[in-house]
Amino acid sequence: MITGKNYIGSERSSKGKVTYKTINPKLNTENEWQFTEATEAEVDAAAQKATEAFAVYKQKSDKERAAFLRAIGEEIEALGQPLIDAYTSESGLPEGRAMGERGRTIGQLNAFASLLEQGDWVDATIDHGNHERTPAPKPDLRKMQIATGPVAVFGASNFPFAFSTAGGDTASALAAGCPVIVKSHPMHAATGELVSSAVIKAAEKTGMPDGVFSNLNSKGISIGEQLVKHPAIKGVGFTGSIKAGKALVQLGANREEPIPVYAEMGSINPVVVLPEALKANGETWAQKYAGSINMGAGQFCTNPGLILGIAGAELETFGKHLAANLGEQPSNCMLHPNIHSAYESGKQQMLDAEGTEVLAVALEADGANDGKPALVKVTGDDFLVDGNLHTEVFGPFSMLVECASKAQLLEVLNELEGQLTGSLIAETTEVAAYEDVIDALRSRVGRILFNGVPTGVEVCPAMHHGGPFPSTSDAKFTSVGNDAIYRWVRPVSYQDWPQELLPDALKDGNPLGILRKVDGTYIKA
Numbered sequence: 001m002i003t004g005k006n007y008i009g010s011e012r013s014s015k016g017k018v019t020y021k022t023i024n025p026k027l028n029t030e031n032e033w034q035f036t037e038a039t040e041a042e043v044d045a046a047a048q049k050a051t052e053a054f055a056v057y058k059q060k061s062d063k064e065r066a067a068f069l070r071a072i073g074e075e076i077e078a079l080g081q082p083l084i085d086a087y088t089s090e091s092g093l094p095e096g097r098a099m100g101e102r103g104r105t106i107g108q109l110n111a112f113a114s115l116l117e118q119g120d121w122v123d124a125t126i127d128h129g130n131h132e133r134t135p136a137p138k139p140d141l142r143k144m145q146i147a148t149g150p151v152a153v154f155g156a157s158n159f160p161f162a163f164s165t166a167g168g169d170t171a172s173a174l175a176a177g178c179p180v181i182v183k184s185h186p187m188h189a190a191t192g193e194l195v196s197s198a199v200i201k202a203a204e205k206t207g208m209p210d211g212v213f214s215n216l217n218s219k220g221i222s223i224g225e226q227l228v229k230h231p232a233i234k235g236v237g238f239t240g241s242i243k244a245g246k247a248l249v250q251l252g253a254n255r256e257e258p259i260p261v262y263a264e265m266g267s268i269n270p271v272v273v274l275p276e277a278l279k280a281n282g283e284t285w286a287q288k289y290a291g292s293i294n295m296g297a298g299q300f301c302t303n304p305g306l307i308l309g310i311a312g313a314e315l316e317t318f319g320k321h322l323a324a325n326l327g328e329q330p331s332n333c334m335l336h337p338n339i340h341s342a343y344e345s346g347k348q349q350m351l352d353a354e355g356t357e358v359l360a361v362a363l364e365a366d367g368a369n370d371g372k373p374a375l376v377k378v379t380g381d382d383f384l385v386d387g388n389l390h391t392e393v394f395g396p397f398s399m400l401v402e403c404a405s406k407a408q409l410l411e412v413l414n415e416l417e418g419q420l421t422g423s424l425i426a427e428t429t430e431v432a433a434y435e436d437v438i439d440a441l442r443s444r445v446g447r448i449l450f451n452g453v454p455t456g457v458e459v460c461p462a463m464h465h466g467g468p469f470p471s472t473s474d475a476k477f478t479s480v481g482n483d484a485i486y487r488w489v490r491p492v493s494y495q496d497w498p499q500e501l502l503p504d505a506l507k508d509g510n511p512l513g514i515l516r517k518v519d520g521t522y523i524k525a
Helices: 040-057 062-078 081-091 095-118 168-176 186-205 222-229 242-253 275-298 313-327 337-352 380-385 406-415 428-442 482-488
Strands: 006-008 011-013 125-127 141-147 151-154 180-183 213-216 235-239 261-264 270-273 306-310 357-361 374-379 397-403 419-425 445-450 489-495 516-518 521-523
Touching (some): 006 040, 006 186, 040 213, 040 222, 062 095, 081 095, 081 186, 095 168, 095 482, 151 168, 151 222, 168 180, 168 235, 180 222, 222 242, 235 242, 235 482, 242 261, 270 275, 270 428, 275 306, 275 313, 275 397, 275 419, 275 428, 306 313, 306 406, 313 357, 313 397, 374 380, 380 397, 406 428, 482 489
Parallel strands (some): 151 235, 180 213, 235 261, 270 306, 270 419, 306 397, 374 397
Antiparallel strands (some): 516 521
16 A cells, blocks of 8 residues: 555654655646655664664675565565556556566566575685795685675665666665665656565565665755765665766765765667668668667667767668658657656757757657657757767757767777777678777777677676766666676675684685685685
């Protein structure tokens, strides 16, 4: 049942006076539920509970935490159709997308559970001492990863399940041994409350401490700011706009005890299309990229918002095919009237920008908040001169940049800001002639694709979903895949500790049976 209250640990609380409702963007009307914004006192109460819970939770074994994560997935699935209905009512996304994203979210939880059950993630490293060494004895040193403390997670607008309440940030932090306080996204507060109820129920079923998870409602920025500033919080996970992400990073850095804010922000995900590939399969690539640009109303962080090529008949024909295919794409409902309004405004600025040629723009849509796809073309000269053309337009929009030469293509790539993904569309026979272009693309991205579309982020150990600033605040870390856990841990070394006092992961007998680096060699013995 949706109550509109906050979760302070397992306690439901609504002490504030500020209330709000979510919007059904499909119907363009308010949903029935009313939510009470958390107060400063409730933020503090959640933080204090998280601190107390951390003392207990960090001592739980990997297998106990794995059981907790699996139980969360089971409880989410047990919510059934009411959860799917809340998701579609608050996001405007279709039921099929809701079912798929729920499956991905449960899959993420189970993936981190498997990581814990395997146990190797702690990166146990042992260098045996040698007290006979001269001129100075060598100490016995053993290192492993440990949890940092309570983590604040900001729900994302575009993934109400997978990047929100029990999404990748929460799952990875809980896996690491860190309690989580979620600042629920105001656009899908009912979805967030239902998922929160599943997390709380799973915590109670598996004997986790009260305060290991809390969920706070807020439609403004003050509660999120207070959460980041709170001395109990040791790290922050965020997915959203560059403006909000940079503000949170600054808040974390300006604290008396600075903390890391792992922010995933804007990305236009450049695509480099080479001539031979366009000559061979230009029409096919145009069809695939039209679908990718419009997928989910263009509201994916990996939406291909920039396509770069070298002027010529191949690029000209490709642009015509892409425009035709995009013009045939249906308009899809966007997540919220505010997001739709921002898309229309950003799109119009690009349509009106000096030097842009409109190749495709849909003029009609069925719903008030449907995102109408658009494609514009600019020359490499104009793109280099006008920095505003580099700006992300969040929605089904893309820009084709016609570079005068390979040299200008390289110049454009070198002028780009950091991105989550970069794609190369090429015939293998032409790759050797563009090694410098490929290197420039790779230097700007966290994931580089060959002959594919960037939309779709596989959840697996080899995935890196992050990139140079401003796509993320720290390019070394990923928000998707097993390595996401390393945002919430830090290494600690034990020097000359007796065997019986060491953590199991560092004992000579290796009671956990995990892979460890012992005197420079990886072994399980």
